[in-house]
Amino acid sequence: MLCSRAAMSGHRKIRFSLKIPARRYLRYYEGTVKWIQVKAFDGTRVRFPASVLRQFVTQDGIEGTFEITVDENNKLIRIEKLGMG
Numbered sequence: 001m002l003c004s005r006a007a008m009s010g011h012r013k014i015r016f017s018l019k020i021p022a023r024r025y026l027r028y029y030e031g032t033v034k035w036i037q038v039k040a041f042d043g044t045r046v047r048f049p050a051s052v053l054r055q056f057v058t059q060d061g062i063e064g065t066f067e068i069t070v071d072e073n074n075k076l077i078r079i080e081k082l083g084m085g
Contacts, residue, residue: 011077014068016040018053022061029054052079 016038020028027033028050037047046068056062064084069077 010072012070012072012074014040014042014044014046014070015065015082016046016068017065019063020053020061022057022059025053025057025061029057048076048079052076056081 018036018038020036028036034050035047036050036053037045039045048068053062056064056066065082067080067082069080071077
């Protein structure tokens with residue numbers, strides 16, 4: 001997990017929206033594309049393994065607002081879906 005801002009002590013939460021149609025996510029699911037990069041609501045650019053989104057895949061793909069929690073070294077602790085769009 002990489003963030004463009006310096007790490008802060010303690011855990012940090014980063015929120016973003018994501019919409020990936022099923023056809024496109026198939027490349028991530030199959031491992032052809034391994035990383036997803038998004039721009040968070042606060043402007044932070046975040047890169048994380050595509051595999052962490054598998055739990056949120058539906059027949060339509062992935063869509064919603066998500067929150068990633070990272071530690072002081074920007075290591076992914078968890079990802080949570082907060083809602084649609």
